[in-house]
Amino acid sequence: MKYAIRGLIVLALVVVIGSTASTGDKEKGSKDKDEKPKVKHALPAGWKSLKLTKDQVTKVYAVQDDFVPKILEAERKVVELRAQEKMALFAILTVDQKAQLVGETPKDKAPEKDKAPEKDKKTDK
Secondary structure (H helix, E strand, O other), X not given: XXXXXXXXXXXXXXXXXXXXXXXXXXXXXXXXXXXXXXXXXXXXXXXXXHOOOHHHHHHHHHHHHHHHHHHHHHHHHXXXXXXXXXXXXXXXXXXXXHHHHHHOOHHHHOOOOOOXXXXXXXXXX
């Protein structure tokens, strides 16, 4: 019974987080399309020693202005897709399987490694 309640709580949290993430991203997405996020310009590692001209540096920054927002959007989509995948996978499980999955902890599987081994006590002779 305890595990079933945990499973239901976790399922509810997953649904709430998933729905919040998808609605929150849509609202933020409409703002982001109007305003491009500021790109922090920096030369790639090792490029400073190439002694680039000001024109070359300007072109590097222009490329960053073009690609960084696209990369950030793609990374946001990956995070969203992973959350959706997790929800879909969790939906496949039965209530008992969900409870079993939630009830498992690393302590149940692995022996205690944090605890130092007990030293043999020397007895007085």
